Amino acid sequence: MRIDIISVVPGLLEGPFSHSILKRAEEKGLATVRVHNLRDYAGGKQKQVDDYAFGGGAGMVMMIEPIAKCIEALKSEREYDEVIYMTPDGKKFDQQMANELSLKENFIILCGHYKGVDERVRLKWITKEISIGDYVLSGGELAAAVVTDAIIRLIPGVLNDESSALTDSFQDGLLAPPVYTRPADYVGMKVPEILMSGHQAKIDTWRFEASVRRTKERRPDLLEGKEI
Incomplete structure (x- = not known):
């Protein structure tokens, strides 16, 4: 399995994937997690990834261009079963969904930030929207880590005792x-x-x-x- 996570603050994900079960899964060659800095796909000196919302209102919106470039670059390298967007208004994540996703091979997780992403991103690229609960976090990174951990531990061979997850x-x-x-x-x-x-x-x-x-x-x- 390969999971590519797109984030505005990739540093938030360094800890979860360098320890314990997730680290073991990578060392065994059973799963690979790669975190991509969205700013690497932004233009201009400021590497801007957000802008004011049309129609006014508080908060910034993640721009479509950097996200499009990142997703298309990843999809040019391999096929993905799902492109997931972590968002408070997504479908509630549960064990059944974790079980289903653990059977997939590759997927992308886009971490939301600010007031969310330009709606056109959701319409064109996103195939699944997930929430880990009825509350709002500063960004989707921690939620993405939760989902990734829940999925990878179900892959046969990751846990020392495979019956444990059952x-x-x-x-x-x-x-x-x-x-x-x-x-x-x-x-x-x-x-x-x-x-x-x-x-x-x-x-x-x-x-x-x-x-x-x-x-x-x-x-x-x-x-x-x-x-x-």
């Missing part, structure tokens, strides 16, 4: 059950005996029931329309 919260529509590790007794707080019983079938049942219980308590909306 038992994450939301994979089966439920929150994950409580988990424990050593010591079995910490100042009187004990691990449930069933988890140390060795009876895998009973453990699986306990975990399922704990998942349902936790979901009912914390995210009952996930159970709407389900018979559990």
